[in-house]
Amino acid sequence: GAVVSQHPSRVICKSGTSVKIECRSLDFQATTMFWYRQFPKQSLMLMATSNEGSKATYEQGVEKDKFLINHASLTLSTLTVTSAHPEDSSFYICSAINRGRNSPLHFGNGTRLTVT
Amino acid sequence: AQSVTQLGSHVSVSEGALVLLRCNYSSSVPPYLFWYVQYPNQGLQLLLKYTTGATLVKGINGFEAEFKKSETSFHLTKPSAHMSDAAEYFCAVSDRDTDKLIFGTGTRLQVFP
Numbered sequence: 001g002a003v004v005s006q007h008p009s010r011v012i013c014k015s016g017t018s019v020k021i022e023c024r025s026l027d028f029q030a031t032t033m034f035w036y037r038q039f040p041k042q043s044l045m046l047m048a049t050s051n052e053g054s055k056a057t058y059e060q061g062v063e064k065d066k067f068l069i070n071h072a073s074l075t076l077s078t079l080t081v082t083s084a085h086p087e088d089s090s091f092y093i094c095s096a097i098n099r100g101r102n103s104p105l106h107f108g109n110g111t112r113l114t115v116t
Numbered sequence: 117a118q119s120v121t122q123l124g125s126h127v128s129v130s131e132g133a134l135v136l137l138r139c140n141y142s143s144s145v146p147p148y149l150f151w152y153v154q155y156p157n158q159g160l161q162l163l164l165k166y167t168t169g170a171t172l173v174k175g176i177n178g179f180e181a182e183f184k185k186s187e188t189s190f191h192l193t194k195p196s197a198h199m200s201d202a203a204e205y206f207c208a209v210s211d212r213d214t215d216k217l218i219f220g221t222g223t224r225l226q227v228f229p
Contacts, residue, residue, distance in 0.1 A: 006159070032215060043206065043219045044160075093159050097215050105215055107152075107159035 003027055004096050006108030013084055013115055021079045021111045023094035029074035030096035035067075038091040038110075050077050084115040118143045118209045122220035130228050135194040137223045139181075139207035142188065149190040150208040150217065151181055160206065166190065177201070202227045 005024045013019050023033055032051050036044040048064075050056040050071035058064045066088075068080040077096070081088050093110040123138040141147060148167050152160040164175025171183040181192045190207060207220040 004159075009157075034216065041222075043221045044217075046216060046218075049214075049216060091157070095160075095217075099215065104162065105217070107161070109159040110157065112157060 004030075004094065004106040004108040006094055006111055008111060009109060010112045011114070013113070015085055015115055016083055018080055018082045019084055019113060021081075021092055021094075021113075023077045023079070023096065023108050025075045025096045025098075025106070028096075028098050030077070031074065031099045032097050033071055033077040034095045034097075034105075035069060035077075035079050036093045036095070038093060040091075044093060047079075081113065084113070086115045089113055089115045118147060118211060118218050120207050120209050120218055120220035122205075122207050122223050124223055125221065126224045126226065128226040128228060129197045131199055132196050135179075135192070135197045135201065135225065137192040137205050137207075137225065139190045139192065139220060140188050141190060141207075141209045143209055143211070145211055147209045147211060149181075149183060150210070151175065151179065151190075151192045152206045152208060152219075153177075154204040154206065154222075163192070163205075197225075197227045199227050199229065201225060 007022045035047045038044045047062045048056045048058045050069045052071050052074050056069035071077040094108045097105045119142045121140045150165045151163040154160050163179050164173045166173045166183045174180045179194045204222050206222050208217040210217050
């Protein structure tokens, strides 16, 4: 079964509103979570790395004020797309790992965000 | 910097035919290499990975890949394609100090009856 749960799977929002996406590790403690973005028919681009209890590290070109990442616990990381615009419409995928236990990396099933 | 190149954005095979998906990588240090499969509107499922040791890696669903350092390649193969193999396949690389994956652009596999 799924070990990383991502919610919601689909969300439609109006331009200017904010959307929060949750990524939960179900049966392990995730010391590190990654957030990816995937445009239609394209590859996954790493947006940021979040370690529990510390600020996320954003990849070059990713606006940290636009994409707020919180990793407040060992089982939950959230990505908030603030003041969403149609160009933010994309497929967002999280992945999680427990580095201390050298566990494998697990991916969530993704969230399809559509901004109208 | 690490990078991954997947040759062929689309591959079509007949059911029962050999599947070959190509992946070449660039890395200044010995990499970890991965193949993932993605079904429509879903996340990624790990097929197989190479870290150290045997260069021929066997994965799930009958897939395997061979790490060839001299060719900087990690091609994915399956002897006999099944209809259920139709999906998007991503090759990825990471270094040994982080778990950050760098993905290739993906190859869409179509399987015809």
